[in-house]
Amino acid sequence: MTVETLWNDIDWPHLRTVQALHWARVLVDYIPELKFMSAEISSRFRLPPVAKDRMREGRKTVVQPLGTNAEREIETQGMSRAILDFDEQMGVGPEAADKLLS
Numbered sequence: 209m210t211v212e213t214l215w216n217d218i219d220w221p222h223l224r225t226v227q228a229l230h231w232a233r234v235l236v237d238y239i240p241e242l243k244f245m246s247a248e249i250s251s252r253f254r255l256p257p258v259a260k261d262r263m264r265e266g267r268k269t270v271v272q273p274l275g276t277n278a279e280r281e282i283e284t285q286g287m288s289r290a291i292l293d294f295d296e297q298m299g300v301g302p303e304a305a306d307k308l309l310s
Contacts, residue, residue, distance in 0.1 A: 225257070
């Protein structure tokens with residue numbers, strides 16, 4: 209994986225559309241005269257081409273909460289130890305963690 213392959217994997221037209229909708233949402237939320245457009249903007253987030261691989265209604269996902277630790281994440285060594293701690297909490301061993309992008 210390189211920066212170039214990551215760059216090429218980004219759907220730039222889709223990203224620009226989503227960003228524009230988010231800005232429209234901000235305007236609608238903070239300008240009372242535009243409030244009538246709120247439902248239309250919300251529906252555009254939920255419909256193609258903006259909504260890609262949308263989860264079905266009512267589907268719940270399982271979230272694995274990670275515990276806190278006493279590391280000093282602001283420092284490089286502390287962040288490294290914190291990431292290893294989180295990997296351990298998720299059941300990812302050091303040999304598997306080497307293949308992950310963290």
